[in-house]
Amino acid sequence: MNQSFDIAVIGATGTVGETLVQILEERDFPIANLHLLASSESAGHSVPFRGKNVRVREVDEFDFSKVQLAFFAAGPAVTLSFAPRATAANCAVIDLSGALPSAQAPNLVPEANERALAGLKKPVQLSSPSAAATSLAVVLAPLQALFEIQRVSLTASLAVSTQGREAVTELARQTAELLNARPLEPRFFDRQMAFNLLAQVGTPDEHGHTLLEKRLVRELREVLAQPLLKISVTCVQAPVFFGDSYSVTLQSATAIDLEAVNAALEAAPGIELVEAGDYPTAVGDAVGQDVVYVGRVRAGIDAPAELNLWLTSDNVRKGAALNAVQLAELLIKDLL
Amino acid sequence: MNQSFDIAVIGATGTVGETLVQILEERDFPIANLHLLASSESAGHSVPFRGKNVRVREVDEFDFSKVQLAFFAAGPAVTLSFAPRATAANCAVIDLSGALPSAQAPNLVPEANERALAGLKKPVQLSSPSAAATSLAVVLAPLQALFEIQRVSLTASLAVSTQGREAVTELARQTAELLNARPLEPRFFDRQMAFNLLAQVGTPDEHGHTLLEKRLVRELREVLAQPLLKISVTCVQAPVFFGDSYSVTLQSATAIDLEAVNAALEAAPGIELVEAGDYPTAVGDAVGQDVVYVGRVRAGIDAPAELNLWLTSDNVRKGAALNAVQLAELLIKDLL
Ligand SMILES: NC(=O)c1ccc[n+]([C@@H]2O[C@H](COP(=O)([O-])OP(=O)(O)OC[C@H]3O[C@@H](n4cnc5c(N)ncnc54)[C@H](OP(=O)(O)O)[C@@H]3O)[C@@H](O)[C@H]2O)c1
Ligand SMILES: NC(=O)c1ccc[n+]([C@@H]2O[C@H](COP(=O)([O-])OP(=O)(O)OC[C@H]3O[C@@H](n4cnc5c(N)ncnc54)[C@H](OP(=O)(O)O)[C@@H]3O)[C@@H](O)[C@H]2O)c1
Secondary structure, eight states: OOOOEEEEEETTTSHHHHHHHHHHHHTTOOEEEEEEEEOTTTTTOEEEETTEEEEEEEGGGOOGGGOSEEEEOSOHHHHHHHHHHHHHTTOEEEESSSOSOTTTSOBOOHHHHGGGGTTOOSSOEEEOOOHHHHHHHHHHHHHHTTSOOOEEEEEEEEOGGGGOHHHHHHHHHHHHHHHTTOOOOOOSSSSOOTTOOBSOSSOBOTTSOBHHHHHHHHHHHHHTTOTTOEEEEEEEEOSOSSOEEEEEEEEOSSOOOHHHHHHHHHHSTTEEEOOTTOOOOIIIIITTOSSEEEEEEEEETTEEEEEEEEEEEOTTIIIIIHHHHHHHHHHHHHTO | OOOOEEEEEETTTSHHHHHHHHHHHHTTOOEEEEEEEEOTTTTTOEEEETTEEEEEEEGGGOOGGGOSEEEEOSOHHHHHHHHHHHHHTTOEEEESSSOSOTTTSOBOOHHHHGGGGTTOOSSOEEEOOOHHHHHHHHHHHHHHTTSOOOEEEEEEEEOGGGGOHHHHHHHHHHHHHHHTTOOOOOOSSSSOOTTOOBSOSSOBOTTSOBHHHHHHHHHHHHHTTOTTOEEEEEEEEOSOSSOEEEEEEEEOSSOOOHHHHHHHHHHSTTEEEOOTTOOOOIIIIITTOSSEEEEEEEEETTEEEEEEEEEEEOTTIIIIIHHHHHHHHHHHHHTO
16 A cells, blocks of 8 residues: 555644654654644644654644544544534544544544444544553453453553643652652642542542543443443542553453463553563553553452453553554555 | 550551650550660660650560560561560560461451450450551441442552651652652662552562452451452552552442441541542541541442442551550550
8 A cells, every 4th residue: 555645633742642743653654744733822833753843733724625634632622623624524533532422433442343443434533542441442352252341440540641741740840849848839730749649530520420430431331342341440640650550350250261361461462461470560661662561460369250450551652642543554444 | 544554666666666656645645664676776766755765675685574565566577576475474465567367366446346355365466457458447347337348349559658668768769869860770669669650569479469468358358357258459559658548449239328328437436538529638638647538439330339439548657556556545444
């Protein structure tokens, strides 16, 4: 295939957008023209791509008929405003914000549910799920062939970069203030983030669930094609810059064959299984990598029908930008 | 009661021991003579108590017949060496190291299983459970009256002070090195602890479980008097100096009455329930306090028989030193 494509990245100056542009270059995505878009604030800035500086422009003024595919990595409001314009201009959309209903833009993780591409109409609209749902789907999908997953219990300890650039800056600032014994006035976060864990990311609804937790449950059920899967989830904000960590317990109806689990994880794409006794970490393993690291594979204590796992992955890269680019690689086969 | 007692604290220069001495003073524990003991390394140092400096002595040379009660806060090896000497000298023992079998020294959390004191023979030996089991027992015990807890899923994010003084120093050192962009050579921890999460605390056995995880399961089953309770647990080392955080999911057979849960937690001793929508943190709430903070009380998503909670407590104080002093307060009623 020698065809190349005109592409737009909305949110190109952001945490996810910048990485997405890097990954397009790394993977030699067949691009003719690359259009980088953001708000008026950073219009005029430029971002490096293939040895040149590409000027960032305002999304408001962009003519989507110039491109065949647009990545939306600028938050739900921007997707809701501009994705319809892209679609109307016959441009495919890959959304990273979770704003589009899945009936319109199905959630897709290539390692887990590539089948969901079948029958999509052009111009295609796809959602790249939240980083947590993406990483979990990569690991749980190969296990579905081994046993019926009846229940998932998950504590997701999220890096501050989950909340974008400002959150990263603020963790660094708070940490420096505290180490210098200066009084702390939290910004961005509603309280001290350094050397602390915050029990919720976003505001909970009247039942106590945050948007991110509900999104994760919805997306994971969809990607795993288990619409009634029981998922208990708590999303925690950890004082880590990059890399999410997931403490996961799966329940099966019958004893789980750990050897088969290890073999399936070893063989599956997108996963790096760490040897027994060792464990992966966000900083030491996951960051900058294209795989979800899995460790601490074990049954429960006195509970052979239980499987415990520790996962860690780069939330910006594996959880978002890379997944979106992998989706684009599937689309260019015959859906653009 | 006007009686006062001669007391020994073994490990008095440690994280738990120092706090224990403070709490004895704060709560005006009826002490005649206080003997502070440690290893030869800090023998000769002194620790403040009631406005005086009490000299620390070597435990090896101590005559346990001088005291009626000894707190062991110096690790399992020290307990195993010296607790038998205390018992032989007719001295009651409160152990914080988890070294003594529970048939000999039952695990006790006053808010949960004071009943376990009945029938104990003098000289009494008691275990104060791990910080995680202690804090969880305080919160789960009042819920046992409301529904049958069928399963507990727990991710315990532990403060580095769980591992004593050296761990605290090392987190501070690593953080400063990183903020100053100096290369990191981890000490104490086997890898970078600052801005990272470590998936296990201690070395796992051949089944993948750490000693701390097994201890927690055993202690919690004992204190809650549910010897077959299913408990999934992952103990994680968080880059937090003081204060553990627990993400907990409980499963019941039937729908859980959240109003009743909130009322029971509100009424129970040793608990501070944070209002809905808000959440407690280690640094902002738990540290230095005598209660376990509880927040994010909620059912599961589409799962009314599930209860999710976020707990945080001071691992050194509420999880260890205070519980041990509360045990001593029970013993002096008629068991010393
Ligand atoms: N960070 C993660 O781990 C992660 C993972 C999965 C999904 N996501 C999702 O990806 C999206 C981007 O997240 P991020 O972490 O990259 O955020 P970020 O670092 O804050 O970057 C936001 C980007 O959006 C642009 N933007 C903001 N308002 C805009 C507007 N009105 N019009 C056009 N562009 C606008 C910003 O451009 P300016 O420079 O002009 O402000 C910037 O390029 C979010 O929906 C997020 O939920 C993030
Ligand atoms: N930290 C927690 O959150 C926590 C919670 C619950 C239970 N615990 C348990 O409490 C115990 C103490 O923990 P920690 O965190 O306080 O540890 P730590 O800060 O390292 O202090 C250890 C204490 O033990 C003394 N010690 C060490 N080796 C000794 C020996 N051979 N003979 C006599 N004394 C000796 C030390 O005295 P020197 O000054 O002479 O070295 C020091 O006073 C451990 O069993 C731990 O598992 C700790």
